[in-house]
Amino acid sequence: MADEKKMMKVTIDNITIEVEPGTSILNAARQIGGEVTPPAMCYYSKLKGSGGKCRTCLVEVAAGSTADPRPMPKLVASCRTNVMDGMVVKNITSEKVIDARKGVVEFLLINHPLDCPICDQAGECSLQDLGYSHGSDDTRYEFPRRTFEKENIGPYIQLHMTRCILCYRCTYVADQLTNERVHGVLDRGDHSEISTYISKAIDNDFSGNMIDVCPVGALTDKTFRFKNRVWFLKPLDAHRDCPTCCGKVTLWNRGDEVYRVTARKDQWGEVEEWICNTCRFEKKNTSDWIIEGPTKVNRHSVISQGHYVGLKMPPETLKRVMDGRDPRILMEIHDVSGVNKPEIHLSELPGPAHSHDFLEKDVTRAEEYPGHVPQTLADVDAKTDSR
Template identity: 65%
Template sequence: MKVTIDGQEIEVAPGTTILQAARMIGGESVPPAMCYYSKLKGTGGKCRCCLVDVTKGSEADPRPMPKLVASCVTGCQDGMEVASKKSDRVAEARKAVTEFLLINHPLDCPVCDQAGECDLQNLSFEHGKLQHRFIEEKRTFEPEDIGDKIQLHMNRCIVCQRCVEVADQLTDKRVHGVLNRGDHSQISTCVSAAIDNEFSGNMIDVCPVGALTDKTFRFKSRVWFNKPFNAHRECTTPGCCGKVTLWMFGNEIQRVTARKDEFHEVEDFICNTCRFDKKEVADWVIEGPRQFEKDSVINQNKKYDTTEKVVIETEKGILMGRDVDRKKISMAEIDYNEKIDGNPINSKNNG
């Protein structure tokens, strides 16, 4: 069957959602998604970031849908027409959703390890408002260690429940979940038990914000200072693919993550041994630099067709801040008879 999104027609299989169809098309028509995760079953429908406008239901029933729908849980119909990027109604709705997500979110970007690869940061940049209208007191939580390698910052959590789903589907020892309801909802363990299983580190990768962070990488470096490399090893842990991204600063491996696709989703999950214990270059077969398809502040990963050498001329030591090396300008040396655009420098026409 065929579906049209922002004027672009594509043929999809029955059961395909609007979001999946949009990702097949690619480009700016792809709705943002904070809770949906294609590698995890049962995700989606929670954050409402992926709202779209169905202007034509199908060939059989061409009536438009009266309300915006969540594209991650709405199936395509033959002849359906959808407006995503080109709809002012959708743009306003996404701004409103972004504002709601930021109500309790702290301004931690300068100190958050997720900065630079944060989905909420990207969402705020594209759909956020300049002014914050929420004046009430924000809910606050203390950081909590939920294991020897993972720290939970509930203040940053948007309760997307990805971490709950990944623990449910990768392990049989999930000990955490969503406690309470509504604005009081939080991710925690019932008895503050440590999360201890061989795939717990994947919760860090699937978290769209900085709520779950790698304690071995905390405050070590900003992600854009690291150079990512594809690497692999023969891992003996059942279920681990052994294919990772090494984030290196010089010859030092500062962190290890699973490889992610252009939608910032994990390609294959990895075990804690690969993630936390293998931090030596000799542990890995390095394949080469990893290129990111999606725009990122990790600007050294962008592909450039041409490069230009930039030379900054300065006197020796000027960057050290030494007064003796700074260039001095004397007003007596200025030629006031010199003309700019036909007018003398001291002319009133020059301001």
């Protein structure tokens, strides 16, 4: 009987669950799952010591424990507060929590630039999801947002300090995964920024995992920069024999081109197993990988748009009707389209594409196809006015 642990009974949003002592409220809520789980921007279960910084996981404790059923006076950060036996926690059922979380999101967004249309994290950004589900759709902030001088932190990782929400996850990665920490948080308060010490390049073997743990677009993959939007890519589970890491990754493909390699993420958006920089940045050929199949994407994620899962195509009848002849193709789109040219391999570029990477200049339809009717309203008017 001695090794049998006493289980703690905790009620979160009227759902009771028994968890081991020492579990945080957030992890207890994650065991229940669904809407009960508070969002977390800084807590990362795989990184020791993370959490307690962003305050998005605030919950109300209506009763401390069976022994002391008084409510806690203030909202508590659920990632840093451990459960007690008989604790009653209110998350989405508490108006105070909803209101406080809205305030936290507003604070996080005060200095966060609204450059989602440019940001490569868009579509898989925790702050975007959080702002969408908890924030207000307007800002009350009237002052100039904090900006930083651009800093180059090596050939693989792109740092956008303006987007950083100071969750410290990346510094924990640097601390715990790589043997030499060259990257941390400088300065204090409003001025604090993540940086590499004296612009020393991050060349540790596992430094690329900072990209995956970053909840916003502050640290993004430079080899994927501006290449494509995540929701136009196909995520595929793949693996390879890697001497340094587990080699289990998600490939983000467009056609047969590997645009990006990331670690696999679980339902909380956390990396399942860390991957090394070789796998992440240097293996950009389909032939490097053994593909297991398409990654399951949550139906509500924008990444799942346009992925027609379980589509039943009707059998092709045209060929049968036409006595076995193939139908004549009236237009091959790749002959006409300037997008996705087979001779331009965007995935092989080390960084973002530039104007000189697109060989052909666009030719207007009027030049290419004479007899093309003038197209703008101005042209049409000019033609008719002269009559």
